[in-house]
Amino acid sequence: MLLDNAYDIYNKCSGVITVSKEDYYYGRILGLKTFYIPNVFDSRLKYAVPVKWSKTVLWIGRLFPEEKQPLDALEVMKKLVQLDPDINMYLLGTTGDKRYDNEFFFNIKKMNLESNVHYVGFCNNPYLYFSHAGLFLQTSQRETFSMTMLESRAYGIPS
Secondary structure, three states, X not given: OHHHHHHHHHHHOOOEXXXXXXXXXXXXXXXXXXXXXXXXXXXXXXXXXXXXXXOEEXXXXXXXXXXXXXXXXXXXXXXXXHHOOOOEEEEEOOXXXXXXXXXXXXXXXXXXXXXXXXXXXXXXXXXXXXXXXXXXXXXXXXXXXXHHHHHHHHOOOOO
């Protein structure tokens, strides 16, 4: 009964995204419109050695105020910079909304964080940033399963 209900729900969706090839093929066998997006987490990192402390904060996510709360990250940085003016934050992610982009960059300037907050935008390979970060900051209002949190922990970065 439960499987029948799930099948009905999936059939009403415009598509089902999977992170494993097995689920993709299973969905196709069931006749579902299934899409495969590979899981980008590198399983070799599970025994990573904790990084040395650096004065670099990393924030990754879509810059959507309702979901990811990036302005909260700026508030945190404002307090951290008061404690240590040499601390820096790298923000990886995009909005696709010029209006919000302008508001976000205006707030960086308004808080006098231009020297400390570095907007990278979309990044195909965030691992360079993970490898240099001393702290991972996540300000999401909610997360189902945070891959970025898992990745930061795999690098031994406090979060």
